[in-house]
Every structure is written in C-alpha cells, then in structure tokens.
Amino acid sequence: MSGSSIWHPFTQHGLAEPIPLVERAQGAALFTADGRRIVDAISSWWVTTHGHAHPRIAAAIAEQVGNLDQIIFAGWTHKPAETLAAGLRAIMPPALTRVFFSDSGSTSVEVALKMALGYWLNRGEPRHRILVLEHGYHGDTIGAMSVGARGVFNRAYAPLLFDVETIPFPTVGGEQTTLDALDQACREGAAALIIEPLLLGAGGMLVYSAATLSEMRRICAQHGVLFIADEVMTAWGRTGTLLACEQAKIVPDILCLSKGLTGGAVPLAVTMAIEPIFAAHYGTDRSSMFFHSSSYTANPIACAAANANLAIWREEPVLERVADLARRQSKGLIMLQSQPGAINGRQLxxxxxxxxxxxxxxxxxxxxxxxxxxxxxxVLLRPLGNTVYVMPPYCISDEDLDLVYDSIAEAIASM
Structure with a gap:
C-alpha cells in the first residue's frame, strides 16, 4: 500500500479502497510490490502511447539528465527545446508557426485562453467571452475548469470560475442545433471557442462527427472567432490520426498538446499558435508581451523525451500500429455489444x-x-461513472487485450 500521508487525486480516502504500490512498468504492464502483473488498459490516464519504459525515450532521458537538467527559459534557450520546436513545426499544420512550452494539459489550456484574450486586447478590440462545448473537460486549474462542464468536479470552486457560453453537444440528429447556437454566439462577438475535437474525454468518451467539427471551424472563421483545439488527449494517434483535427481537414488557430507528447514518460505540454496571435504580442512595448511562464518551462529532460517520441513517429510505423490496435479494439467492442446490459458501444x-x-x-x-x-x-480500468472505456498503449498484446475485454464482459454479466 502507498504511504498513508499521501493525498491521492480523485480519491475518496474515507472509502478505504486499496491503493496498490507499483514498482515498475514495461510495455502495457504494471508490476506491483505484491508480485502482480496489471494490464494498463487506460495508458495510465491516457498518457502512455508506445508503452512504458520505452527504450528510446528512456535512453534520451538518461543522456540528457547528465548534460543539462534545467535552465530558466525566459531569455535563454537550449538545444532540446530548439530541436523539439523544429520537429513539431515539421509534423504539425504549417499555419501553426509558434510553439509555447508549458508542463501539463491544463496549463496548455490556460496558455491558450490567455493567448486568445491577449490577442484581442492588443488589437484594441478587447473581446473576452469564451465559447465552450457542453460536457467538455479541459483540466483542473481555474481557467481550465471555467471552460469545462460545471458540476461535481468544480462545485466547490464556483465563485472563482469565469462565465462562459455553452454550445449544446452535437448529438446524432441534433447537429444543426449545435451549429445554429454556435453561429449565433459567434455573431455576438466571442473571443474564442475551445473544444475537444471529435472525442470528449472526461465528459464520458462522447463522440461526434468530423463533418460537424469541420462546420464548427467554418463558422468560427466566418465570424473571426479564434478556434482552440484541445488535443491533449486526442492527439498522437489516439483517434486514429496524428491529430483528431486531421479527420475534419481543419487547422485550429491555437492547438493544445500534452500527454503523448513525450510518449507519456514525463510531463510536458505545448500550445501552438498561428502567426497573427504571436504578432499581436510582438513589439517594443513590454506591456504587450505574453505574461506567462512556469519554473520548468521547456525543461530540457522533458524536451529530450519529446524529441525521442518524435523520432519514433518519424522512423517507426506508428500509424500502422494504431490502425492494427483499432481493428483489434473493434473486435472486442463487437463482443461486448452482444452482451445483455451493454449500452451505446462506440469507438474512435x-x-x-x-x-x-x-x-x-x-x-x-x-x-x-x-x-x-x-x-x-x-486490469487497470477506471470507469467514468457507468461508462467503461479502453485506451491502451499501442504495444498491447492480443493476450492482454483479450483479458481486458473478457473482464469487461464478465463485469457486465455480473452487474
């Protein structure tokens, strides 16, 4: 068991639920102190893409830590960050010319919101209204909570959250309601829309169509409203492509990336922006610069891990592995859908x-x-209410994946 002084996230300690002590991990498996092998079916909260302890990423971290471990990034730079920025520019949409480093998905969202508001203020048009998608989730810092769904997650902090305008989730058959609401909100002069493209994570793994996403982007562009894509979870192959936005053939004005950016090995995030957003903060007036940082911005060790991840994407058939896993996942889902009591099976x-x-x-x-x-x-699965989802590392074996789906089938039958 873990130490009793630790306060764990999203844990009600009063329920006295067991907290296993994990000693090591390899591939898609975790190994506990009591000798158990646990299949990591949710990529340790959606971060681990290529597998735990990936040798290329581990080697890059080991090499970097003996060279340069940390340096202030305000007014200084280093090679791992420069290499990573160039690498991201090479594989991300060309319009996203600027790379701002931070250290978590929530922080990348905070950065995106501040970029958007700063853009309008520095242009002399201080728009401040943010549009959000119903059931969305963007993190647990104050700004990120403000643009996420209101409820049990943030009830205690309601006095601190700023007001937003919520656009209805595009349910099947209800897409036009969403688009009409977005169009009206944009006409009234919003600053930005922030969404999770195609797949809402903590909101319940809700899926909507690429066609709807494309139309939402078109409406924002038509009215000059900035479009922020929170791809913290959906990027790096999770939805079947490098970015979920690719499936709608769209490019956001601001893009948030984290989780799989380092293959899940260490924390790192980036917020990428189009050139006009950078230009709005550029000049000789220091009061118009972008006021955001953290102590570990562009940490060299984290950047080295991310560079190793990019090398894997460049040099190995990652998308083929993604497609193969998607096919195997589909077979498991079909099996579950045949079980009495299973509802609303879906895959992206x-x-x-x-x-x-x-x-x-x-x-x-x-x-x-x-x-x-x-x-x-x-099996490590962490349901969202009564929604059981599977999001494993791309290296998971057939045997382990069968164990995951057999366990879910058994749970459906017993509960």
Missing amino acids: GTVTAIEIGDSNGYLSTLAPRLMSFFRERD
Whole structure:
C-alpha cells in the first residue's frame, strides 16, 4: 500500500479502497510490490502511447539528465527545446508557426485562453467571452475548469470560475442545433471557442462527427472567432490520426498538446499558435508581451523525451500500429455489444467505450464497484461513472487485450 500521508487525486480516502504500490512498468504492464502483473488498459490516464519504459525515450532521458537538467527559459534557450520546436513545426499544420512550452494539459489550456484574450486586447478590440462545448473537460486549474462542464468536479470552486457560453453537444440528429447556437454566439462577438475535437474525454468518451467539427471551424472563421483545439488527449494517434483535427481537414488557430507528447514518460505540454496571435504580442512595448511562464518551462529532460517520441513517429510505423490496435479494439467492442446490459458501444481510433446500466453521472456507485472488480482481475480500468472505456498503449498484446475485454464482459454479466 502507498504511504498513508499521501493525498491521492480523485480519491475518496474515507472509502478505504486499496491503493496498490507499483514498482515498475514495461510495455502495457504494471508490476506491483505484491508480485502482480496489471494490464494498463487506460495508458495510465491516457498518457502512455508506445508503452512504458520505452527504450528510446528512456535512453534520451538518461543522456540528457547528465548534460543539462534545467535552465530558466525566459531569455535563454537550449538545444532540446530548439530541436523539439523544429520537429513539431515539421509534423504539425504549417499555419501553426509558434510553439509555447508549458508542463501539463491544463496549463496548455490556460496558455491558450490567455493567448486568445491577449490577442484581442492588443488589437484594441478587447473581446473576452469564451465559447465552450457542453460536457467538455479541459483540466483542473481555474481557467481550465471555467471552460469545462460545471458540476461535481468544480462545485466547490464556483465563485472563482469565469462565465462562459455553452454550445449544446452535437448529438446524432441534433447537429444543426449545435451549429445554429454556435453561429449565433459567434455573431455576438466571442473571443474564442475551445473544444475537444471529435472525442470528449472526461465528459464520458462522447463522440461526434468530423463533418460537424469541420462546420464548427467554418463558422468560427466566418465570424473571426479564434478556434482552440484541445488535443491533449486526442492527439498522437489516439483517434486514429496524428491529430483528431486531421479527420475534419481543419487547422485550429491555437492547438493544445500534452500527454503523448513525450510518449507519456514525463510531463510536458505545448500550445501552438498561428502567426497573427504571436504578432499581436510582438513589439517594443513590454506591456504587450505574453505574461506567462512556469519554473520548468521547456525543461530540457522533458524536451529530450519529446524529441525521442518524435523520432519514433518519424522512423517507426506508428500509424500502422494504431490502425492494427483499432481493428483489434473493434473486435472486442463487437463482443461486448452482444452482451445483455451493454449500452451505446462506440469507438474512435484506439478508444472504445460502452455503458453498463443507467447512468447517475460521475459519482455513480457502480464506478467504484467496477474498479474493484477489474483490479481483482489484474486490469487497470477506471470507469467514468457507468461508462467503461479502453485506451491502451499501442504495444498491447492480443493476450492482454483479450483479458481486458473478457473482464469487461464478465463485469457486465455480473452487474
């Protein structure tokens, strides 16, 4: 068990649920202190793409830590960051010319929001209204919570959150309602729309179409509203392509990346922006510069890990592995959909999700029962309420994937 003084995230310690001590990890498996091998079916909270302890990423970290571990990034630079920025420019949409480093998905969203507001202020048109998509989730810092769905996640912090305008989620058959609401909101002079492209993560693994995403982008462009794509979870192959935006053939004005940026090995994030947003902060007046940083901005070790990840993407058939995993996931999902009690099976790329019984939201009493059930079968799954999703590392074996889906099938039958 972990030390009793630790306060774990998203954990109600009063329930006295077991907290296994993990000693090492390899590929798609975690190994605990009591000798168990656990299949990591959610990529350790959606971050691990190529597998745990990937040798190329581990070697890059080891080499960098003995050379340059940390340096202030305000007014200084280093080769790992310069290499990473160039590498990102080479594989991301050409219009995204500027790379701003931070250290987590939430922070990359905070940066994006500040960039958008600074853009309008420095242009002499201080727009400040942010549009968001219903059920969205963008992190747990104050700005990120403000643009996420209101509810149990942030109820205690409501006095600190700024007002936003919520656009209805584009349900199947209800897409036009979403587009009409967005069009009206944009006409009224919003600063930006922030969305998770194609797949809403913590909101329940909700999927919507590329055609709808494309039309949302068109509406924003028509009215001059900045379009922020939060691809913290959806990028790096999760949805079947490098970026989810690719499937809608769109390019955002601002792009948020994290999680798989380093292959999941260490924390790092970037916010990429089009040139006019940078230009709005550029000049000789120091009061118009972009006021954001953290102590570990562009940490060299994290940048070295990200450079190793980019090398893997350049030199290895990652998208082929993604496509193969998507096919194998599809077989598992088809099997689950045949089970009585399984509802609303869905898949996007390497992510599958299915609901068990009726939902009572994130605090459904079914969720902890399911987590315990899977833990006893040596599978790491963390349901969102009654929604069970599978998002494994791309290297997961057939045997391990079968164990995951067999465990879910058994849970459906027993609960």
